Amino acid sequence: MGKVTLQDVAKAAGVSIATASWAVNDNKNVRIPEATRRKVRKVADRLGYHSNALARGLARGRSDLIGFVSDGVATSPFAGQVIQGAQDEAWRNGKILLVVDTDGNPTIERKAFAFMLEHQVEGVIYSSWVHRSIVPPAELDRITSVLVNCFDEQGRFPAVVPNELQGGRTATQLLIDAGHRRIAFVNDPPISPASVGRLAGYRQALEESGIEYDPRLVIAAGADQEGGYGAAGAVLASGATAVFCYNDRASMGLYDALRERGLRVPDDLSVVGFDNQEVISAHLHPALTTVGLPQYDLGVLGVRALLALQEPGADRVGDDADAGMPDAVGMPDVAEPAGPPYAPLLVACPTVMRDSIKPR
Amino acid sequence: MGKVTLQDVAKAAGVSIATASWAVNDNKNVRIPEATRRKVRKVADRLGYHSNALARGLARGRSDLIGFVSDGVATSPFAGQVIQGAQDEAWRNGKILLVVDTDGNPTIERKAFAFMLEHQVEGVIYSSWVHRSIVPPAELDRITSVLVNCFDEQGRFPAVVPNELQGGRTATQLLIDAGHRRIAFVNDPPISPASVGRLAGYRQALEESGIEYDPRLVIAAGADQEGGYGAAGAVLASGATAVFCYNDRASMGLYDALRERGLRVPDDLSVVGFDNQEVISAHLHPALTTVGLPQYDLGVLGVRALLALQEPGADRVGDDADAGMPDAVGMPDVAEPAGPPYAPLLVACPTVMRDSIKPR
DNA sequence: CTGAAAGCGCTAACAA
DNA sequence: TTGTTAGCGCTTTCAG
Numbered sequence: 174m175g176k177v178t179l180q181d182v183a184k185a186a187g188v189s190i191a192t193a194s195w196a197v198n199d200n201k202n203v204r205i206p207e208a209t210r211r212k213v214r215k216v217a218d219r220l221g222y223h224s225n226a227l228a229r230g231l232a233r234g235r236s237d238l239i240g241f242v243s244d245g246v247a248t249s250p251f252a253g254q255v256i257q258g259a260q261d262e263a264w265r266n267g268k269i270l271l272v273v274d275t276d277g278n279p280t281i282e283r284k285a286f287a288f289m290l291e292h293q294v295e296g297v298i299y300s301s302w303v304h305r306s307i308v309p310p311a312e313l314d315r316i317t318s319v320l321v322n323c324f325d326e327q328g329r330f331p332a333v334v335p336n337e338l339q340g341g342r343t344a345t346q347l348l349i350d351a352g353h354r355r356i357a358f359v360n361d362p363p364i365s366p367a368s369v370g371r372l373a374g375y376r377q378a379l380e381e382s383g384i385e386y387d388p389r390l391v392i393a394a395g396a397d398q399e400g401g402y403g404a405a406g407a408v409l410a411s412g413a414t415a416v417f418c419y420n421d422r423a424s425m426g427l428y429d430a431l432r433e434r435g436l437r438v439p440d441d442l443s444v445v446g447f448d449n450q451e452v453i454s455a456h457l458h459p460a461l462t463t464v465g466l467p468q469y470d471l472g473v474l475g476v477r478a479l480l481a482l483q484e485p486g487a488d489r490v491g492d493d494a495d496a497g498m499p500d501a502v503g504m505p506d507v508a509e510p511a512g513p514p515y516a517p518l519l520v521a522c523p524t525v526m527r528d529s530i531k532p533r
Numbered sequence: 534m535g536k537v538t539l540q541d542v543a544k545a546a547g548v549s550i551a552t553a554s555w556a557v558n559d560n561k562n563v564r565i566p567e568a569t570r571r572k573v574r575k576v577a578d579r580l581g582y583h584s585n586a587l588a589r590g591l592a593r594g595r596s597d598l599i600g601f602v603s604d605g606v607a608t609s610p611f612a613g614q615v616i617q618g619a620q621d622e623a624w625r626n627g628k629i630l631l632v633v634d635t636d637g638n639p640t641i642e643r644k645a646f647a648f649m650l651e652h653q654v655e656g657v658i659y660s661s662w663v664h665r666s667i668v669p670p671a672e673l674d675r676i677t678s679v680l681v682n683c684f685d686e687q688g689r690f691p692a693v694v695p696n697e698l699q700g701g702r703t704a705t706q707l708l709i710d711a712g713h714r715r716i717a718f719v720n721d722p723p724i725s726p727a728s729v730g731r732l733a734g735y736r737q738a739l740e741e742s743g744i745e746y747d748p749r750l751v752i753a754a755g756a757d758q759e760g761g762y763g764a765a766g767a768v769l770a771s772g773a774t775a776v777f778c779y780n781d782r783a784s785m786g787l788y789d790a791l792r793e794r795g796l797r798v799p800d801d802l803s804v805v806g807f808d809n810q811e812v813i814s815a816h817l818h819p820a821l822t823t824v825g826l827p828q829y830d831l832g833v834l835g836v837r838a839l840l841a842l843q844e845p846g847a848d849r850v851g852d853d854a855d856a857g858m859p860d861a862v863g864m865p866d867v868a869e870p871a872g873p874p875y876a877p878l879l880v881a882c883p884t885v886m887r888d889s890i891k892p893r
Numbered sequence: 894c895t896g897a898a899a900g901c902g903c904t905a906a907c908a909a
Numbered sequence: 910t911t912g913t914t915a916g917c918g919c920t921t922t923c924a925g
Contacts, residue, residue: 189896226651228918230587231901272632291586398816429818432792456758458789549912588902591917
């Protein structure tokens with residue numbers, strides 16, 4: 174079984190091996206009569222021929238493989254989505270993803286890169302579980318690479334990250350639009366792109382609406398249920414009528430604390446979360462209005478940036494590889510590969526309207 | 534840069550290309566002096582040599598690639614873990630995973646298999662997001678394959694699945710051990726390995742403790758927060774002092790409903806969940822005692838079964854590939870590849886003790 | 894338009 | 910112990 178080679182096909186079809194090759198691939202440099210092509214194709218199908226990617230890669234010097242190394246995306250509840258997006262976009266371009274999750278282990282990471290190199294990947298997506306600044310491992314210099322959900326301060330590599338500022342602004346704006354003026358922000362204390370960016374967005378939204386920023390409304394609390402639970406007292410004491418929580422998990426904790434005090438969302442307090450972590454946000458009572466992370470898009474744009482890098486100025490040609498693939502519409506175009514230093518590509522965080530905001 | 538070949542290394546080291554090959558790989562058929570080996574190795578390092586996996590695969594007729602096709606594991610909040618387990622185990626054996634998530638789309642699935650075939654994978658893990666019975670796609674017959682988190686009724690393929698019955702029994706036993714005799718079971722209505730298996734486990738545990746099974750204690754409710762929320766009334770009306778919920782999400786809904794009625798877990802009602810969906814279970818108030826799904830192990834055992842299939846009777850040899858890898862201890866051995874029909878390998882569901890059970 | 898033939902980088906007989 | 914060499918299956922000039 175199995176081992177049907179091009180040679181077999183050629184022989185069975187009564188053509189040379191070269192002709193068979195032309196016929197099977199839609200090679201544009203060579204014009205082959207439709208009849209011949211069809212015949213070869215049919216024979217190939219009948220024999221169950223599958224081109225050997227190893228041989229093809231060797232001969233062409235191109236593997237059609239894209240590496241995806243992450244420090245935990247696969248394990249994180251979040252970000253299977255970014256892999257999915259990357260995979261879909263890779264696929265659309267006739268590439269396939271070689272995924273390795275290093276779980277943050279440097280030994281594994283080193284090996285992962287060795288593997289990628291050996292397998293002649295055309296580039297690698299280096300991705301982080303949590304949006305953060307990284308110092309790129311030395312291996313990245315040996316391969317065309319782009320950063321996803323992380324970035325290097327020097328901008329030595331193209332990076333694709335969520336637009337935290339816009340996200341924070343959007344979340345806050347939701348509350349303002351509902352008529353709230355006194356809006357608390359439960360923020361994660363450690364400095365991070367997310368905590369800094371969302372706070373900046375919060376302030377920007379307030380400012381745009383002429384609401385004065387009151388530092389007492391910014392409450393520091395851990396970015397999980399316990400944090401949100403513990404922050405309830407401070408939120409209530411602040412006199413806020415609405416609260417923007419750093420993430421959905423904190424919102425969930427806040428819900429709990431509120432319920433224990435006999436208070437109701439959104440009647441007594443409007444709340445908006447962040448992350449759109451569906452298991453939580455979609456199923457809280459009431460369902461949580463929140464701002465999502467553009468994970469799928471991060472993946473898509475990551476590989477798009479990577480491909481743009483290796484074919485400078487080349488137009489993407491649509492082949493039939495996308496049959497049945499979800500279409501990626503409404504996504505920002507990736508900037509022309511301008512060369513370093515690269516400014517991170519900021520991807521918009523979408524609004525997810527549910528039932529936790531009450532107009533007043 | 535980059536393109537350093539074995540030939541280059543050989544030349545630079547002043548040996549033949551064959552010798553270089555022996556030296557770089559730890560080939561056991563050929564003994565070459567440590568000195569030569571070391572020299573070659575050093576030159577290789579200096580030049581930044583990386584063996585070309587495509588050429589190696591072609592020449593050896595072996596790709597060291599294992600396919601992993603899933604209908605949504607990557608997207609599901611659950612099961613990045615199974616990929617992780619599969620990847621780790623593959624790695625330990627010098628293999629690497631080629632992951633494709635078809636998202637349940639048959640067109641994509643077909644293409645995924647074509648890709649796998651082309652890339653000469655040595656076998657494929659076919660995995661489902663939710664534990665279920667499947668009819669294996671025809672392509673599986675062309676490749677050595679094993680099913681993970683799913684199975685075919687005829688046992689034509691080895692399958693690795695969670696032991697739902699044991700899980701259900703364990704969950705119930707937890708409650709019994711705490712002194713409860715009247716234990717409700719909030720079950721998911723649709724027939725599935727999980728609903729059937731967990732119910733059987735529930736009944737078995739009761740029986741083993743001489744508690745009579747009362748059908749009125751089995752309450753049908755959707756397997757999510759809404760379901761658990763809605764089931765509260767029935768649970769309370771049943772007079773149960775404890776409840777085993779089909780999953781953590783339902784438990785979460787139940788928590789909500791209870792709190793709204795001024796009732797407390799575990800004082801007024803003990804509860805145990807299922808799935809150990811950490812975002813939820815670990816952070817509920819009080820934290821939820823639950824039974825986990827052995828996802829990581831499913832992945833590990835899946836590839837282990839696959840490898841066992843292709844090297845019948847061969848002992849696994851530990852090479853140095855596992856440096857820095859998490860170790861897989863305490864895992865059941867995969868059964869000898871007995872040949873079809875295969876009985877599914879049942880993997881134990883672990884207990885996760887937290888704070889939602891109160892002794893009485 | 895089609896065939897012959899030279900590799901792609903590496904492995905593994907087979908010789909030396 | 911080491912070198913020579915014939916492929917692995919496919920792509921792609923270069924002739925025909």
